[in-house]
Amino acid sequence: MSKQEQLQSILKAIKQALPELRSVVVASTDGLPIVHDSADAPRVAAMAATALGLGKRISQTTDLGPLQETIVRGNDGYFVVYAAGDKGVLALAAPADANLGLIHLEARDFAARLAQLL
Amino acid sequence: MEPLKVIITGPVGAGKSTLIRTLSETEVVDTDAAASEDIGKAMTTVAMDYGTLHLGDQLLYLFGTPGQERFDFMWDVLTEGALGMLMLVRGDRPEDLGPARRMLDYLLSQHPVPHVVGVTRQDRPPVWGPEEVALFLGLPKERVVGLNATDPKSAVQPLMRLLELMLAEEESRS
Numbered sequence: 001m002s003k004q005e006q007l008q009s010i011l012k013a014i015k016q017a018l019p020e021l022r023s024v025v026v027a028s029t030d031g032l033p034i035v036h037d038s039a040d041a042p043r044v045a046a047m048a049a050t051a052l053g054l055g056k057r058i059s060q061t062t063d064l065g066p067l068q069e070t071i072v073r074g075n076d077g078y079f080v081v082y083a084a085g086d087k088g089v090l091a092l093a094a095p096a097d098a099n100l101g102l103i104h105l106e107a108r109d110f111a112a113r114l115a116q117l118l
Numbered sequence: 119m120e121p122l123k124v125i126i127t128g129p130v131g132a133g134k135s136t137l138i139r140t141l142s143e144t145e146v147v148d149t150d151a152a153a154s155e156d157i158g159k160a161m162t163t164v165a166m167d168y169g170t171l172h173l174g175d176q177l178l179y180l181f182g183t184p185g186q187e188r189f190d191f192m193w194d195v196l197t198e199g200a201l202g203m204l205m206l207v208r209g210d211r212p213e214d215l216g217p218a219r220r221m222l223d224y225l226l227s228q229h230p231v232p233h234v235v236g237v238t239r240q241d242r243p244p245v246w247g248p249e250e251v252a253l254f255l256g257l258p259k260e261r262v263v264g265l266n267a268t269d270p271k272s273a274v275q276p277l278m279r280l281l282e283l284m285l286a287e288e289e290s291r292s
Binding site: 045046086 | 154164
């Protein structure tokens with residue numbers, strides 16, 4: 001399987017594991033979409049990279065250790081950005097009634113798998 | 119004297135992060151990520167840069183924006199509350215001047231503040247000088263300053279010019 005196919009299969013597995021997700025975007029840390037199911041992927045990828053970059057810096061500056069994720073919570077849902085190694089970003093959009101604990105559990109595992117491919 | 123917030127913007131590779139690193143008196147907050155495209159450098163700013171600088175008694179907060187257009191949402195976020203704008207362009211990349219003009223027009227339409235254009239890489243001829251860039255951008259020549267972003271004495275020049283304009287603006291308002 002090519003790298004792109006492997007990435008696509010991880011994308012598919014994420015959506016199977018977390019069917020409530022509204023969108024999934026995997027991007028480079030400088031904000032370019034790699035694989036995704038979002039109509040707005042270029043913009044989401046850029047914003048995810050910004051959120052991750054700023055989150056990393058805040059985590060470092062305030063002695064929180066390595067960043068795990070950046071969470072944006074609105075009235076109508078969540079946007080969660082995970083580091084996928086040094087080169088990648090995994091961004092998930094979920095509705096407000098989603099189980100955030102379950103999302104973290106699955107997403108951290110998928111982020112680690114993505115990290116090995118990117 | 120109240121500290122003044124200054125926004126430092128301009129196209130990718132203009133020297134925004136470099137200028138802030140050169141001038142900041144406090145540890146710089148930067149947000150670099152590895153560039154996955156060929157943009158002529160290894161790292162690129164994805165969120166912001168931040169540093170501080172005294173010019174005489176006046177404290178400036180320096181906020182640098184990302185240069186790549188896909189991060190344009192950060193331009194507005196960071197420009198909020200800024201009292202002056204320094205736009206950097208590379209003197210050896212005149213093809214960046216068109217995009218720089220559009221960026222400047224957009225930002226000034228949203229945030230009409232005193233502004234100066236800095237033309238970087240003046241130490242690496244052949245480069246466009248500030249007069250040529252002023253002509254191209256249709257700006258008064260006192261609003262365009264040449265500099266080398268790696269040299270503290272040179273990098274501070276456009277900010278001194280900007281501070282004069284900001285203080286004059288403040289005076290005319292009061």
